[in-house]
Amino acid sequence: MNPLFAFQLRRVGRNRQFLFFTVLMPALFTVFFTKVFGGFAGDAADRQAYATTYMVSMMAYGALGAALGATIRVSFDRASGWLRQLRITPVPTSSVVAVDVAVGMLLTLPGLVVVAAVGRFVNGVDLPPLTWAALVAVLWLGSGAFVALGLLVGHALDEKAAGGAIGILGTILAALGGLWVPVQLFPEALRAVAHTLPSYWYAELGRDVAAGGAPAPLAVLALAGFAAAFALLAAAVAQRRALHAVAG
Amino acid sequence: MPRETALELESLTVRYGGTVAVDGLDLRLRRGETVALLGPNGAGKSTVVNAVLGLVPSSGRISVLGRDPREAVRAGCVGAMLQHGGLPGEARVGEVLALVRRSFGRAGRAIAWPLDDLVATAGIDGLLDRPVEALSGGQRQRVLLAVALAGEPPLLLLDEPTSAMDVAGRRAFWTTMRALADRGTTVVFATHHLEEADAVADRVVVVAGGRVVADGPAAAVKAGIGGRTVAFTAAPGTPLHDLPGTTALDRAGDRVVLSTDDVEATLQALLARGTRLADLEVHGASLEDAVLSLTATRTTTGATR
Structure with missing residues (x-):
């Protein structure tokens, strides 16, 4: 394994909060909300549909939180001077960036898998094996958009603002993107807002796959657009940062 | 090479x-x-x-x-x-x-x-x-x-x-x-x-x-600076003007500090005038003096450029 990759992974792994918010909390939400609101469902089919939708939402919530949490940390490394220190070792800058992306992508997996397992074994969500695999794979790939967003925010904001942004951004994306409360229950205006957020389209991918179909082209296109925009902006901001790295 | x-x-x-x-x-x-x-x-x-x-x-x-x-x-x-x-x-x-x-x-x-x-x-x-x-x-x-x-x-x-x-x-x-x-x-x-x-x-x-x-x-x-300082204690009013070699004069209470590029001439003139040189000290330029002097010149020329 690439030594920098192992090093970064170990650092995030030490962070208990990270594991709590990206794995444990979405898993607990999945159980709790399905048990509470699933109780209002009329029949078993309704309950099954609710459990599936809510599980997909929580998979998306956990994954986007993990992607942001793992990448916004780049801001802390800039503030501590570690990024600059790393730039004067023989490690190429391209590997540093590649490792950031890889760590972000890898860390979205535990949340996805654990929430899926909770959906399956605790809430009794019943999907064909291939659908399960496709669901996890699609949401995993889609989380790339939030890895890019996290890198953008991490490079753009200073340490304190970035620390706050991890929680706030995750909450906004989840709440307004319809991950906590389905957009069907949103008032008209708020629903329009949801449609401008990557988190809505991300969950939409998952819902399409869980329903047994392929993701809608519109959802794929929207999320890919967000991902590309975030990545380009992140690269631009990071480059500007490099130029202004030293003021002394 | x-x-x-x-x-x-x-x-x-x-x-x-x-x-x-x-x-x-x-x-x-x-x-x-x-x-x-x-x-x-x-x-x-x-x-x-x-x-x-x-x-x-x-x-x-x-x-x-x-x-x-x-x-x-x-x-x-x-x-x-x-x-x-x-x-x-x-x-x-x-x-x-x-x-x-x-x-x-x-x-x-x-x-x-x-x-x-x-x-x-x-x-x-x-x-x-x-x-x-x-x-x-x-x-x-x-x-x-x-x-x-x-x-x-x-x-x-x-x-x-x-x-x-x-x-x-x-x-x-x-x-x-x-x-x-x-x-x-x-x-x-x-x-x-x-x-x-x-x-x-x-x-x-x-x-x-x-x-x-x-x-x-x-x-x-x-050495490039070459300047030295002559310091001593003298009563206020002691005449100190027109001393050979002197480039600057600082008085703080009774303490006099003369900057000079010719220590010998300065001292001889002081002695010839019969000035009492209590607590006499002569210093070569420190690296600090050298840097201050060099960087001060630089700032001046930089400003006029």
């Missing part, structure tokens, strides 16, 4: 927006030299260090052991302690060192230097298992030194390396640097601690306004 040159800068210029931080600076350092970059804050010392490391865009030519900055860093030819460098959180000292050592190993620089020896040289015994957050300022600085030394680089750049160290720490640090220099490492350090430059460096390069204003052994830089 290019192999003898560790670092060569030709009309190095660095601009931050509209400000010129380094202004056509020329410098050539031989291998194994210990060089102090001396100058006031904002003189451009840090910028020179950062440009040599490829951290800031610059114009002019930089050759680090015959390579351009990025290449030299990639090849593991340079180690550095930066003023704004740091260590990562949520990591242990030993993990950071292992990572950096491996990166130098990949760059093809055999890490012939055993970890134990590196740890002893940097003075970080017992710190390898410690979380970075638990280090004191001085310990952190020594760990950063170990990071800089990890690849046994032939060129070492140190930007204000002892700023967080206590007196004992400083002494130990410079002893280490001397030992490295004796092994052939070229050591360049930016500092405004004049005693350090005087005591440690073979060569002092005074930088002001982004240019080299003096360059040579500490003694030569001091």
Whole structure:
């Protein structure tokens, strides 16, 4: 394994909060909300549909939180001077960036898998094996958009603002993107807002796959657009940062 | 002989927006030299260090052991302690060192230097298992030194390396640097601690306004100023005007300090007038005087340019 990759992974792994918010909390939400609101469902089919939708939402919530949490940390490394220190070792800058992306992508997996397992074994969500695999794979790939967003925010904001942004951004994306409360229950205006957020389209991918179909082209296109925009902006901001790295 | 040159800068210029931080600076350092970059804050010392490391865009030519900055860093030819460098959180000292050592190993620089020896040289015994957050300022600085030394680089750049160290720490640090220099490492350090430059460096390069204003052994830089001071205690009203050689006169209460470029003439004139010279002291210029004088001139000419 690439030594920098192992090093970064170990650092995030030490962070208990990270594991709590990206794995444990979405898993607990999945159980709790399905048990509470699933109780209002009329029949078993309704309950099954609710459990599936809510599980997909929580998979998306956990994954986007993990992607942001793992990448916004780049801001802390800039503030501590570690990024600059790393730039004067023989490690190429391209590997540093590649490792950031890889760590972000890898860390979205535990949340996805654990929430899926909770959906399956605790809430009794019943999907064909291939659908399960496709669901996890699609949401995993889609989380790339939030890895890019996290890198953008991490490079753009200073340490304190970035620390706050991890929680706030995750909450906004989840709440307004319809991950906590389905957009069907949103008032008209708020629903329009949801449609401008990557988190809505991300969950939409998952819902399409869980329903047994392929993701809608519109959802794929929207999320890919967000991902590309975030990545380009992140690269631009990071480059500007490099130029202004030293003021002394 | 290019192999003898560790670092060569030709009309190095660095601009931050509209400000010129380094202004056509020329410098050539031989291998194994210990060089102090001396100058006031904002003189451009840090910028020179950062440009040599490829951290800031610059114009002019930089050759680090015959390579351009990025290449030299990639090849593991340079180690550095930066003023704004740091260590990562949520990591242990030993993990950071292992990572950096491996990166130098990949760059093809055999890490012939055993970890134990590196740890002893940097003075970080017992710190390898410690979380970075638990280090004191001085310990952190020594760990950063170990990071800089990890690849046994032939060129070492140190930007204000002892700023967080206590007196004992400083002494130990410079002893280490001397030992490295004796092994052939070229050591360049930016500092405004004049005693350090005087005591440690073979060569002092005074930088002001982004240019080299003096360059040579500490003694030569001091001699270049040539000025001395004559100080004594005299009653107010003692006539002190028109003394030969005198360039400046300072009075603080009864204490008189005359700056002169001809001590003998000044003293003879004072004695001829029958002036009482209680508590007489004569000083040669310190390196501090030299730097102040050099950088002051520079600022003046810079302003009129």
